[in-house]
Amino acid sequence: MSDEEKIVIGKGTWIDKLASEMIEREKQLGRDTKLLKVESGLGASGIPHIGSLGDAVRAYGVKLALENLGYKSDLIAYSDDLDGLRKIPEGLPDSLSEHIAKPVSLIPDPFGCHDSYGMHMSSILLDGLDKIGIKYNFIRARDTYKNGLLKEQIHTILINSEKIGNKIAELVGQEKYQKFLPYYPVCAKCNRLYTAQSYEYDQSRRVVKYRCVEAEIGSKMLKGCGHEGEADISKDLGKLAWKVEFAARWHAFDIRFEAYGKDIMDSVKVNDWVADEVLNHPHPHHVKYEMFLDKGGKKISKSAGNVVTSQKWFRYGTPKSMLLLLYKRITGARELGFEDIPALMDEYNEIEDIYFGKIKVDNEAKLLKTKGLYEYTNLLNPPKVSSVHLNYRLLIELCRIFKEDRKNMVAKKLVDYGTIKNSDPHVEHLIELAGNYADDFEEDEPTKIEISSEAKKALAQLVGVLESDKELEDLQNVIYNISKENNVQPKDFFMILYQIIINANRGPKIGPFIVDIGRKKVAQTISRHI
Known part of the structure; x- marks a missing residue:
């Protein structure tokens, strides 16, 4: 059977394939499929970038695909605002240094507009999701722990802490949880999280004993305050270590799907085991995605200054251009910068033209996939008519x-x-x-264009004309004649000029357009290609 004849799932995209694999797995596990919850974790410790947003957007895509296949689904956007601040993100005040290792929801908002530093960062991300049209159920770690929603999971994990510590060492080679419990209370004296190491769990009273000691945080050693105390796992503030926390959350909220970046592969490996073997709750269906990189090939990071935020993106591009970027594919690391926006804006127009039949695509599989991508880029609510397209x-x-x-x-x-x-x-x-x-932005680097030797001669002649101070009655006609003299088809020559000037195959009448941009400026642009 050829690829073309294969059964198309949903809209024919990777999102539909993922949703269908997930349903298949749920049926094999014999679980109830009345409500399939998908989750996305929102980091609250640094400025949220497109990668953080992408996690939630893609999870929402899976939710839409599940609904399209006839299932009820919900997206939980979980803000990890009990996470401790490991370092000060670039561009934020140094005064934050006194708050290193404190949970971000206990740190005052340096901008003065939210109840905490953590809520400020989460709100930037939620604002991006709102602008794109993503619907989510927002849950904060602070409330989750405060209201004791994970207390049974914490209890089970702490009873099994020895087994878990040995398994973590076996799976990922990390030995510290053989010495300490995988739970960090917030120190009652200094409000720090990672310095408070718990060493004993009293099952009957459900309290951990801890001492606030030196700990390595973000590659620096931080002294603890020396306090020794007890923390009640259902009343006092504290949190599970990452190596076990996802599992507790998946169990408590009944999560069936969560994607993850390759930078937390080890944590996911351990959490899957904890969910399956300790909490007796089959881990969610996963997909691994690659990180977005900046143009220098470095991972875009919340604490480095190379952040591409949705707020900045929407200064130059539409929400649709961002959805297109995130739904096009999920695998492969991608270098990303604002200079990608022009191509994405034009690509959206192209897939809209394919969707409305203005551009013909002979390959049936490609046509289906492109139409599906267009529908997801419009959150499965495509417009009835095409918008006005401008290059x-x-x-x-x-x-x-x-x-x-x-x-x-x-x-x-x-x-x-x-x-x-x-x-x-x-x-x-x-x-x-x-x-x-x-x-x-400065003008973009010229894109490489295949140009024949005849066309190069014609371009060189045109550059001479444009650079001269001679008055030109009809530049359109001059260009036409130059192409003829050099044995280049006029329509091909015009196309090369459009590709050089606006990176497109067609555009407005070329003569008047060149005059508008400025003859000398266009001559310089053409010269870079010959």
Whole structure:
């Protein structure tokens, strides 16, 4: 049977495949499938970047796919705001250093607008999800522990702590939980988390005994305050170590799916075992995704300064462009920067044209997959009609020319070129985004284009004409004649010029467009390609 004849699951994307594998597994486990909960963990210790947002967006995609296959599903967005602050993220005040190792929900918000540092960071992420249209059920670690929602799981884990400590050493080579319990109380005296090491559990009273000692935090040694005390696991603030906490959460909230980044593979390996063998709750279905990297190939990190946030993204691109980035695929590390936005904006237009049949795709499998991707990018609620399409790089070029009264001037040019009939709020919004991009970024590096030797000769001749101070009556005609003289088909020559100037195969009438951008500027751009 050929690939084309295979049964298509849902909308034919990787998201549908994942949802269907998950349902299959649930049936094999014989579990109730009335409500299938998916979870995404939100880090609250640093500035949330696109990777953190991507985790929740993809989990929501799985929720949509499950609903599309006829199941009820819920996304839980869990903020780990009891996590201790390990280091000060770049750009934040040094005054935070006195709060190192304290749970982020106990640290005051340095910006003064939320109840804590942790809630400030979570709210940035939730704002991004709201702008994209993701629906979620928000749960905070602080409330989860405070309200004793994990107390039974904590109890079971602490009773089995010796077995767990040995298994952690066996699975991932980490030996510290053979010496200490996998539970950190918040020290009653100094409010720190990781310095308070618990060494004994009294089962009957459900209290851990701990002492606040020196601990390694974010590759630095931090002195404890020396306090010795007891903490009640159902009343006093404290949290499970990461190596066991996911398992407790999965059990308590009945989670059936959670994706994870490869940087926490070890934690997931241990948590899966704890869920299966200690808590007797089969671990959720997983998918592993790669990290987003910055353009230098480094992992985008909340505490380094190389953060691509959704708030900054929406200054230049639409929420749809971000959803497209996140739903296109899940595997493979990807270098990511704001300079990817123009291509994503234009790619969205292309998949919309395929969806509405304006671009023909002969390969049936590719057509189905592209239509499915378009539907997920619209959160399975696609519009009835296509939007007005404008080449984003064309807009950037026009915004570089017109800085004063930009919206009117650029819209007027688009009407002159015959690109639009008239302006509307959608067009104005796109001009605003492209204008921000034009103001904030230098021109992009030229993309590599295959150019024949004849076309190169024609381009060199055109550069000479554009650089000369000679008045030109009709540049369109001059370009046409140059292509003929050099044995290049005029339509091919125009296409090369569009590719060089706006990275597209077509655009407005080339002669007037070059005059608008500026003859000398275009001559420089062409020269970089020959």
